[in-house]
Amino acid sequence: MKEDNPMPLLSLDGLTVRFGAHTALDAVDLAVAEREIVSVLGPSGSGKSTLLRAVAGLRPADAGTVTLGGQDQSAVPTHRRGLGLMFQDHQLFPQRDVGGNIAFGLRTRGVPRHAAARRVAELLDLVGLPDAAGRSVGSLSGGEQQRVALARALAPSPRLLMLDEPLGQLDRGLRERLVVELRQLFRQLGTTVLAVTHDQGEAFALADRVVVMRAGRIAQSGSPAEVWQRPASEFVARFLGFRNVTEATVRGGTAHTPWGEVPVPAGTPEGVGQLLIRPSGVGLTGEGRGPRCTVAARTFRGERVVLLLDPERGPRLEASVPLRLAPAEGERVRLVFDPREVVPLAGAEPGDG
Numbered sequence: 110m111k112e113d114n115p116m117p118l119l120s121l122d123g124l125t126v127r128f129g130a131h132t133a134l135d136a137v138d139l140a141v142a143e144r145e146i147v148s149v150l151g152p153s154g155s156g157k158s159t160l161l162r163a164v165a166g167l168r169p170a171d172a173g174t175v176t177l178g179g180q181d182q183s184a185v186p187t188h189r190r191g192l193g194l195m196f197q198d199h200q201l202f203p204q205r206d207v208g209g210n211i212a213f214g215l216r217t218r219g220v221p222r223h224a225a226a227r228r229v230a231e232l233l234d235l236v237g238l239p240d241a242a243g244r245s246v247g248s249l250s251g252g253e254q255q256r257v258a259l260a261r262a263l264a265p266s267p268r269l270l271m272l273d274e275p276l277g278q279l280d281r282g283l284r285e286r287l288v289v290e291l292r293q294l295f296r297q298l299g300t301t302v303l304a305v306t307h308d309q310g311e312a313f314a315l316a317d318r319v320v321v322m323r324a325g326r327i328a329q330s331g332s333p334a335e336v337w338q339r340p341a342s343e344f345v346a347r348f349l350g351f352r353n354v355t356e357a358t359v360r361g362g363t364a365h366t367p368w369g370e371v372p373v374p375a376g377t378p379e380g381v382g383q384l385l386i387r388p389s390g391v392g393l394t395g396e397g398r399g400p401r402c403t404v405a406a407r408t409f410r411g412e413r414v415v416l417l418l419d420p421e422r423g424p425r426l427e428a429s430v431p432l433r434l435a436p437a438e439g440e441r442v443r444l445v446f447d448p449r450e451v452v453p454l455a456g457a458e459p460g461d462g
């Protein structure tokens with residue numbers, strides 16, 4: 110899929126990287142606009158890190174191009190691409206203090222000592238660690254180290270900031286807080302960001318646009334809400350953790366599924382196809398004529414409860430209901446499906462099977 114963007118800061122055209130016979134990136138097209146925050150998600154081995162490395166010039170492309178600010182980067186070495194890199198294997202220098210770490214990229218670019226010191230103080234303020242310049246790296250907590258690494262990557266005002274698992278080492282509570290701060294910070298600075306993360310929640314919370322990769326290709330690209338509400342394919346739906354995916358035959362506004370008849374939204378293509386029933390579209394009632402099922406398990410998720418249901422026929426279903434409406438484990442209920450939460454999925458993609 111080619112994306113139309115009049116003035117992308119970064120554009121990848123047919124970018125291909127091979128390791129021997131294995132194609133890690135397979136003709137990827139992607140455009141990232143100025144000030145856009147893009148998160149790349151995908152299963153292990155789908156090519157996320159290879160994508161970042163190719164953009165950074167740490168891995169040469171076997172075919173295709175990386176264009177930054179309108180210029181082909183094929184002959185441009187990493188340190189001349191104007192990138193900020195925050196990669197897991199680019200750890201802080203333990204022998205330098207915090208200020209020395211942040212100033213490193215500035216000093217190597219010939220920024221005078223006093224100007225570098227001013228910039229270090231500014232960045233430490235920005236990442237919420239004022240007065241930390243003289244501290245040793247070893248005395249910092251994991252979260253503080255991540256902030257310093259971020260300050261170091263931002264110090265030379267890169268035109269594109271690339272993050273590989275930026276919050277990878279941290280515990281969940283801290284990640285959830287930091288990701289909100291990061292987004293605010295990038296917005297405030299107008300930074301263009303390309304980030305790779307394993308953590309779905311993090312990717313969706315951080316990004317303006319989520320790119321889901323599969324086997325070296327882009328399986329879907331869209332706003333977090335679009336991708337979450339309308340996964341493009343069975344692969345994306347399952348990758349996002351949705352369970353209620355099935356083959357169904359649609360006729361006259363109704364899908365015939367292993368769970369019985371399910372109403373579908375207007376415009377759903379007729380015939381055999383894949384359907385996703387989002388968990389919030391599986392409603393429960395005590396009466397009616399809907400399919401019967403038993404509550405097999407329930408998990409609290411704040412204001413909602415996620416239920417696993419064993420229907421009398423068809424595979425196990427997942428439902429998400431408000432806490433006050435959640436039946437107990439073992440209770441028998443009837444199902445009502447909400448067509449607004451039923452999503453037709455695209456058919457098999459290249460590489461399936």
Ligand SMILES: Nc1ncnc2c1ncn2[C@@H]1O[C@H](COP(=O)(O)OP(=O)(O)OP(=O)(O)O)[C@@H](O)[C@H]1O
Nearest residue numbers: 128131133151152153154155156157158159160307
């Ligand atoms: N240096 C290398 N030599 C050989 N194969 C490699 C090399 N680097 C990556 N690969 C292969 O290329 C594919 C893509 O790897 P990549 O690291 O980009 O995936 P990823 O999506 O970042 O995975 P993860 O989430 O596990 O980090 C994988 O099959 C991997 O084994």
